[in-house]
Amino acid sequence: MLFSPSIKNLNDLFLHQLKDIYYAEKKIVKTLPDLADKATDSNLKNGFQTHLTETKDQISKLERAFDILGEKAEGEKCDAIEGILKEGDHLVKDCEEGATRDSALIAAAQKVEHYEIATYGALCHMANLLGQTEVADILHSILEQEKLTDEKLTSMSTSVEKMAVKKAA
Numbered sequence: 001m002l003f004s005p006s007i008k009n010l011n012d013l014f015l016h017q018l019k020d021i022y023y024a025e026k027k028i029v030k031t032l033p034d035l036a037d038k039a040t041d042s043n044l045k046n047g048f049q050t051h052l053t054e055t056k057d058q059i060s061k062l063e064r065a066f067d068i069l070g071e072k073a074e075g076e077k078c079d080a081i082e083g084i085l086k087e088g089d090h091l092v093k094d095c096e097e098g099a100t101r102d103s104a105l106i107a108a109a110q111k112v113e114h115y116e117i118a119t120y121g122a123l124c125h126m127a128n129l130l131g132q133t134e135v136a137d138i139l140h141s142i143l144e145q146e147k148l149t150d151e152k153l154t155s156m157s158t159s160v161e162k163m164a165v166k167k168a169a
């Protein structure tokens with residue numbers, strides 16, 4: 001065969017996905033201050049700031065996971081997060097400031113959280129199958145943080161979107 005695939009087994013696949021989410025988290029860290037800046041609702045603003053702190057911590061946790069695996073912590077370009085963030089940015093730019101823009105910020109942020117939940121869910125599963133229980137525990141703690149963030153965004157969306165509806169009426 002002229003071209004030999006670089007991902008040959010579950011271990012390679014796991015490492016590839018770990019590098020993908022490491023890249024994604026680093027992008028998210030750069031984006032969250034902008035989301036906090038654009039949020040009008042104080043709960044939403046605080047929520048983005050809290051998740052910024054959590055995301056920085058998640059990056060450290062991922063570095064610890066690489067360390068346990070005896071691998072260098074490095075990112076692999078994640079096209080999905082680039083696309084999700086770019087689309088969110090365009091959407092938010094098109095919105096009028098206030099409740100409508102806050103609603104768009106929540107919608108865009110939830111797409112990020114769902115991508116993270118899907119990735120960490122798969123990574124946890126693979127880490128367990130590979131017998132990397134310590135790494136699986138680390139990934140599971142991040143997964144729970146992402147799920148909680150998603151739930152917080154859902155609960156905030158109700159009040160924020162009601163305000164946006166009123167604006168339209």
Ligand SMILES: [Fe+2]
Nearest residue numbers: 025055058116
């Ligand atoms: Fe994250």
Ligand SMILES: [Fe+2]
Nearest residue numbers: 113116146149
């Ligand atoms: Fe997140």
